[in-house]
Amino acid sequence: MRHERGPAVSVSVTHGPRMLVLLLLVASLGACGLPRSGPTKREIFAGSTVKGGDAHVVSVTRAVARATAVTPAFGFSAGFRDAGLVGSDTIAAGDTLGLTVFENVRDDPLLGNTGQRVSSLNQVQVDGQGYIFVPYAGRVKAEGQTPEGLRQAITRKLDTQTPDPQVTVQRLAGDGSTVTVSGAVSGQGVFPIERPTRSLSTMLAKAGGVSIPTGTAIVRVTRGGQTGKVWLEDLYRNPGLDIALRSGDVIVVEEDTRSFVALGATGAQSRIPFETQNLSALEAIAQVGGLNTGLADPTGVFVFRSESAEIANLVTGRNDLSGDQRMIYMLDLTEPTGIFEARDFMIRDGDTLYVTEAPFVQWRKTLGAVTGTVGAADTLSTVGPGR
Template sequence: MKFLRSRGAKALALVTLVGAVGACGLPRSGPNKAEIYKGSVLKDGDAFIVSVNSRVTRATAVTPAFGFSDSFRNAGKVGSDSISPGDVLGITVFENVKDDPLLGNTGQRVSALTEIQVDGQGYIFVPYAGKIKAAGQSPDGLRQIITKKLDTQTPDPQVQVQRLAGDGSTVTVSGFAGAQGVFPIERPTRTLTAMLAKAGGVSIEPETAIIRVTRGGTTGQVWAMDLYANPALDIALRPGDIITVERDTRAFTALGATGNQSRVPFETENLSAIEAIAIVGGLNTSTADPTGVFVFRNEPAEIANTVLGRNDLIGDQRMIYVLDLTQPTGMFEARDFLVRDGDTVYVTEAPFVQWSKTLSAITGTSGAADSLASATSGN
């Protein structure tokens, strides 16, 4: 009778603990495939679940559109030494007269006009020559203008123009460049790549570097790799340009049965699903289900309509793209499907994993029941 009570107590303890395990639920990395599919619009959910194929891959292959507008590309190279507002000039005039020079005193053939500052509108004033537009001129070009204006008033004047202060035509380089600062536009540095080289190049991985140029109220940007690969993007610089080297801020989130779960920055201009999985250590060989690789995304209506063959969707749509790596073309589809900024890449656990966890929980619970029964019988 005592033996029966012992067996009954043990069974009762086992049932009680297994029930508790079932009620609390087993630990896992996220929803399983069945739970994800329950969120489909076909089952009154709010997400469209789409299996990835070559048509879907083409429709969703959208990358950031970078480039320079015509105003940037069509601008010609500036002179290597242009005068700018704020520059301080020195002008010397040699007159070919002795008794009655135009600018100097009697017997003074050389007249020096020092510290003439170019005003905010780019003009200077020279006695007897008047107000002259200096900004944008080279020192030699300004010399010719002054000479022409004085030539009608004094015979054969010889004029010399030099910059006493100011950088002339300059650009600003900032961000992840080798050196930051204000750099003059000189003959060897009149284009974007040449100026970047002067500033020490980019200090981050070229694959993730973006080159932004701001000119007045207009901005253009290109990938660093595209800039060096395509000579047409090597635009001519203009005074006042701001060149900024930025790091690509795009990222995706990896969750589930992967080697690492985290927010991951893009390492290249384009990133495929198979590359995204590889970056986080691939699929977890102990738990991952290769038939359950999902990409969660808020898709613009234009692309969602194309993918779904519709034309009535408005606004961003919740889309879940499904990749089955066990299919004959599954690896190719994952290689061609592009991950985008803000995507969540999620890998479900294989079904047997939950069974293993259940059996482990039951085994552990059974052991706990035996210990409890032994303690009870001892009392």
């Protein structure tokens, strides 16, 4: 009998210390925590206002998605929109003109030599005050006039000095009415406002078009002390935004600088620029490579943001909040309408998209850490202190 019971006692004595070590390791790992990408869903809820924290945790519904759908509103003021197209023949300061005067005399012409009835004045520059100088006619206001209007003005001044003068005026260059195009365009430079390039879209085409994706291109126009900007895609969709240009306009094409941060169990953890004008939570998840199928908890997709008091009161059903509020919006992709809510919820500049790890992941990490530690302990025990 003693011989049969001996092995049982031996097993108990041998495995007892190992079990004790295993239990101590599990307890210590649970107390100290394991490596992870961020807080668990339980810890996020523990920091909510209902638990004494300072962040409002709100589940995303259709109403919440509608209330928070705030996107940048760009456009041009009435001063830009109401300006008509500049006449392609309107003379401006800096323009170069060509004048020809036909005189109805042969022996003693006013402008030419004897026997010369035709006098040409080429490369007549319109000065900074908008005037040109014509011999025997003096200073004549040219800026703002058409070539026909200027022709009539010169004719009236010469008519008293030479019989029936015939005058022609030609606008040789539009350098006086120019705009500057810079930024993300194929050809930066100073371009004249001519008949084919009197509107914003045609001038951008003249500059070779944009050199960045159209979905993130913003066109900014500065005129005097006013600035307006539009999305390039909106400019092409809405003819009302295709404003008429004015001399001195500065056109700059720039890329959208908005971004969000992706953390947790996603395909990429970094700062992610917007790729489109409007970005939904579902598109943001796809943009970072989707959820990590080996780690992610699809019931714990969170969006962290600072929200205005107006929207915070609306989505929380309160009316006593003031100042910016810390908001945590929760998406559950396993719900029947979860994908729809993620599609309708808009991501904004500066948002943080965070996906929690699934509960079993922590268990797997714990077991892996424990079994690895116990194995190391066994190795040390077999070596013994004397070896």
